[in-house]
Amino acid sequence: MNIKELAEQLEPYIVERRREYHQYPETSFNEVETTKRLKRDLEEMGLEPELFQGVTGMTATICGGKPGKTIALRSDIDALLVKEETGLPFASENGSMHACGHDNHMAMLLGAAKILLQVKDELKGNVKLIFQPAEEVAMGAKAAIERGAMDNVDAVAGLHVWGGLEEGKINFQPGNRMAGCDTFQIHIKGFSAHGSEPQNGIDAIAAAANVIMGLQTYVSRRNTPLNPLVITMGTIQGGTRFNTIANKVEIEGTVRTFDRELQKRLPEELRQMAKNAAAVLGATAELDYQYMTPPVLNLDKKLNTIAGNAAVKLFGEAVYKDMEPVMGSEDFSFYGDKVPSIFGFLGTRNEKEGRAFSNHNEKYDMAEKCLKMGSAVMAQLAIDYLEEA
Secondary structure, X not given: OOHHHHHHHXXXXXXXXXXXXXXXXXXXXXXXXXXXXXXXXXXXXXXXXXXXXOOOOEEEEEEOOEEEEEEEEEEEOOEEOOOOOOOOOOOOOOOOEOOOOHHHHHHHHHHHHHHHHHOHHHOEEEEEEEEEOOOOOOOHHHHHHHOOOOXXXXXXXXXXXXXXXXXXXXXXXXXXXXXXXXXXXXXXXXXXXXXXXXXXXXXXXXXXXHHHHHHHHHHHHHOOOOOOEEEEEEEEEEOOOOOEEOOEEEEEEEEEEOOHHXXXXXXXXXXXXXXXXXXXXXXEEEEEEEEEEOOEEEOOHHHXXXXXXXXXXXXXXXXXXOOOOEOOOOOOHHHHOOOOEEEEEEEEEEHHHOEOOOOOOOOOOOOHHHHHXXXXXXXXXXXXXXXXX
């Protein structure tokens, strides 16, 4: 069976599906019409979709002709609240956009499903397709898992289109791939006074500045420089008038790291640092911390080898390109908490042809000629895993 040739034959179908999903994006947990379209597409293949109860999305299983294990292939399906500016003839006009490329993920997984159905009698096991909602809010994978998406699954794979990687290149690099993401809020309380009499108040804004600068030193002085870590304060709100000492400030921020043990320690350590930094100026600080996603890590040696070899088998050594870890996050990591996992990237960046924008940009786009590559790689990866399992 020549998976590359099958993908080439399916290219018109894959492109057509991509364009429809691109034109009608829906945001996280609102993917109602998207779910209906996916259900229709899967049923037209002869598959029996199992809808997630109470949320959008679904699974469908391709049963191989021979006994064996089960590998899951995952696509996210949600879009962002971004007004599209690509100028594409099939651009979205509803105020939302597949600015992270999930339209491509859906189309590539549908293409992979069609390939696998053509060779299903030779499959030594099963392939479970996961069409997951709400990746952009880091809640969809958990919802899918809670509804049985990972039941009886032995391994899972995902492939993400990526504006930071050269067009047509593929990466399944071992180790750190995408950072874990947490969020926090800091509530600082002071005491109001007239701006001309600061000695009569406790300045929450000055205390907030102290807290912000203090927390930045966690990265530079309490964390080893060999361990990637980002602590970002993204919003700060405080004060009522230009001539009034502010009595409260609210700060919101995020933490990115690949270190799970550090994720566990950070809430209490940041809480104590914020409290002490505010206390220096007589203010109080309370920190609320929310865990969102663990890091995406390619740690399974067998899957790392299978995925890399699958890409090279199809497209030659030149297709594979090293890529630095990404400090952005992905809730694919929750699947990796259940079974061995592999997460890869398909490059979309081509500055000469005007595709120089990163994911989440209002002009993000990819060359449709690369879609069949994604379908082929996912299908080949699944076949090879089942063969070697």
